[in-house]
Amino acid sequence: MRMTVNPAPGLCAALRDDLTGAGYRAAELRAAWGAEADEAIGRGIAGPALAALGERRDPLATLARMLFLGRACAASDVSRALPRLGAVGLVGLGLAAQRGDTLEPAALVRPQEISDGLGDGQWWIASDLDELALGGALPTDHVLGVGGASLTLAGLQLTSPAGPVLDVGTGCGIQALRARRVAGRAVATDVSHRALAFTRLNAQLNDVGDIEVRHGNLFDPVAGEQFDRVVSNPPFVITPRVAGVPEYEYRDGGLAGDALVARVVSGVGAVLAPRGVAQLLGNWEYGADGDGLERVRGWVAASPVPLDAWVVERERLDPLAYAELWVRDGGTVPGTAEYDRLITAWLADFADRGVTGIGFGYVLLRRPAAGTPTLARYERATQPVAGALGAHLTAALAAWDRIAAMDDVALAATVLTVATDVSEARHHTPGEEHPRVIELRQGGGFARTVPVDPALAALVGACDGDLPLGTLIDAVAELMEVDAGALRADLLPRVRELVFTGFLGLPG
Structure with a gap:
């Protein structure tokens, strides 16, 4: 069923307090129905979770059925689970409809764990009923909840403080919520009035401050304005x-093909x-x-x-x-x-x-x-990447700006250090003294693996924050009995790459 979403601040505050009091969080839900049922939910199967909840009518179980799995519940059970808001308040928000003694969900409100360079946290995200709740195809005006792509983009957002941020095609508002962690002002646009209503509700529900919403296509609603950050998970x-x-x-x-992007x-x-x-x-x-x-x-x-x-x-x-x-x-x-x-x-x-x-x-x-x-x-x-990348991207841009401003003389005078997540792997053929392949491996960031030659491996190994890069290159050249000038010309461009990608760090 479709009801008008009403992001009333007082009702949102009451719902927030009730969800907190009920312990309606991701970890608690996983504990309630177990790992196997949690995996089944990820595959669009609700049965194991419902079976695990059984006949429980405590607040957590009621909210799990109603707001996470999209199943109707007795209105009296919902009111007990939401003592401040009550069943009437949930209907007032446009998140449920009452049919006699039964409350039928009109939307989902799911806990969502977040982790980025700013620390760990958790939100409650309201969105339309999904295929898990509907048991069939989605309506074309569906407002999506939090999916893998939206979590990826939220984790990519830069972690440094920003002025105004624009979220283009906001949907349920997840990117705008993430932006408010670093910005004092966020503007969210969408062609869907319903999506904008969910964005406002989620901002109120999570007490992140105001998110200004504007209706329209792409950049049309903000023509003539400028922003420090723009984030978009576009259609x-x-x-x-x-x-x-x-x-x-x-x-x-x-639009046809990839013309929208x-x-x-x-x-x-x-x-x-x-x-x-x-x-x-x-x-x-x-x-x-x-x-x-x-x-x-x-x-x-x-x-x-x-x-x-x-x-x-x-x-x-x-x-x-x-x-x-x-x-x-x-x-x-x-x-x-x-x-x-x-x-x-x-x-x-x-x-x-x-x-x-x-x-x-x-x-x-x-x-x-x-x-x-x-x-x-x-x-x-295409290699697997663990964790959010926002802090890594922030550091990479800062490193790029510093390294791009240095000529080779300035770079050679700089003291570098190896990042703490970097390791070295050497691959030998049995019986051979010297390795066939030397690799530098990155534990964080994009988890890159970079093949290096003995000269670059020796240089990186010597970057302990003590001596300037040029002095180290001269020492490596002497050790390898090669021309120092030629070795500088060979190594410095590759050092720039290692600084940008986070293998080597600049001072300060």
């Missing part, structure tokens, strides 16, 4: 433009203040037009405002895998005629346009203070 999913294929507001921007990339510079940073997720196509990352490079070049760019492709799917991913995402069941029809439509669209693959990744863009870009990095990093 980037590539959807066939043919009759009968559902167009979900939360994931479909209404292209529009965001080429247009965001206009709303960035000098030194402002934009971060977004996106898809880009491979095919007749060539390499997907080169497509993104072209979008950046098309920006009227010159931009620094750091683009990381994390995954590449073939057309069939991509189609299966998003048809299932809409709640269509594999093996049905409707599933086959939609898959066929997706594959026909890709074939007609000569698309052979679809990349997914992270896009970081920055408006240089002086107007001249210095960073143009387009890379593939």
